[in-house]
Amino acid sequence: MPTVPMPEIRAVVFDFYGTLARMVEPLPPDHREIFDRRGLSAQGARWGDQWAVGPGEGEEHAAHSATEADYHRWELDRLRRRALDCGVPGHELEGLVGEIDLVMKAVRLELFEDARAVLGELRARGLLVGICSNWFWNLEDCLAEVGLGGLADVVVGSARAGARKPHPLIYRTLLEKCRLPPRQVLFVGDMWAPDVLGPLTAGMPSVHLCRPDPAVLGSEPPLPEGAARIRGLEELLSLVASGAAAGPGGCG
Known part of the structure; x- marks a missing residue:
């Protein structure tokens, strides 16, 4: 041995x-609840796994990790791109992205x-x-x-x-x-x-x-x-x- x-x-x-x-518990709300409340049910259905929007396993992101502000901007940019790909209209983008960012981190x-x-x-x-x-x-x-x-x-x-x-x-x-x-x-x-x-x-x-x-x-x-x-x-x-x-x- x-x-x-x-x-x-x-x-x-x-x-x-x-x-x-x-x-x-209480667990973070499902992302579809956030989309539904904003009248974006179709976009929410396209979003997929709410936990799969962050960096992937083994991903390198050193260019975005210089400061906390840099990293947070990068996190929000990822969410914006995902939301736009799902068809979220521009006027809903910032509010939706901000709420999803908060919910993902509000884990007990x-x-x-x-x-x-x-x-x-x-x-x-x-x-x-x-x-x-x-x-x-x-x-x-x-x-x-x-x-x-x-x-x-x-x-x-x-x-x-x-x-x-x-x-x-x-x-x-x-x-x-x-x-x-x-x-x-x-x-x-x-x-x-x-x-x-x-x-x-x-x-x-x-x-x-x-x-x-x-x-x-x-x-x-x-x-x-x-x-x-x-x-x-x-x-x-x-x-x-x-x-x-x-x-x-x-x-x-």
């Missing part, structure tokens, strides 16, 4: 949504029950704790709101990094902030490409989190060399303690 010796692991980095936190989150205790225990053991997530510009604010403020030594969000996992740029940014070689940084997350394959490609061992109550349904491919699979974050404590950052596993 391949392992990562315990002295090698000096940092544990977590994905945020689906790994540490999940969305809870809560921590999984094991999140705070595990992060706290890892820090108590002297390990650096990080969070690396595909998220809006306000990742640090969201961490504070759910009760993780002060529990992460390093925070890297895609909006500020200029790319979404699994693009190499976001992992390079993470490793630069950790000031550690990749082999000493263990990455933990629930999504296969962003949280397992991407970190492995960047040289980090990884742990695939498969909760019995996942926030996002994902696949369970066979584990590659350098990866492990757990069902809850508490299992991570014994995994790190044993130094075993790879081996057989499965989700039940």
Whole structure:
């Protein structure tokens, strides 16, 4: 069984949504409600998945991430283009786009029950704790709101990094902030490409989190060399303690 010796692991980095936190009710309104209220039902039907309007997995956008204002302009421009493609008339454009932008970000989150205790225990053991997530510009604010403020030594969000996992740029940014070689940084997350394959490609061992109550349904491919699979974050404590950052596993 391949392992990562315990002295090698000096940092544990977590994905945020689906790994540490999940969305809870009241959920954001469906975008079709916004279109219907404005008399744009036909355009709303063409819009499609309301969550698919942001940057795609692995997308690089460094040119738009220089400042928060630059990034927000880029977010709104994407929504405008989508709205125009769906046939939204010009006089409705700005109001519709502004409302959709607000609604998409007005998500109510809560921590999984094991999140705070595990992060706290890892820090108590002297390990650096990080969070690396595909998220809006306000990742640090969201961490504070759910009760993780002060529990992460390093925070890297895609909006500020200029790319979404699994693009190499976001992992390079993470490793630069950790000031550690990749082999000493263990990455933990629930999504296969962003949280397992991407970190492995960047040289980090990884742990695939498969909760019995996942926030996002994902696949369970066979584990590659350098990866492990757990069902809850508490299992991570014994995994790190044993130094075993790879081996057989499965989700039940």
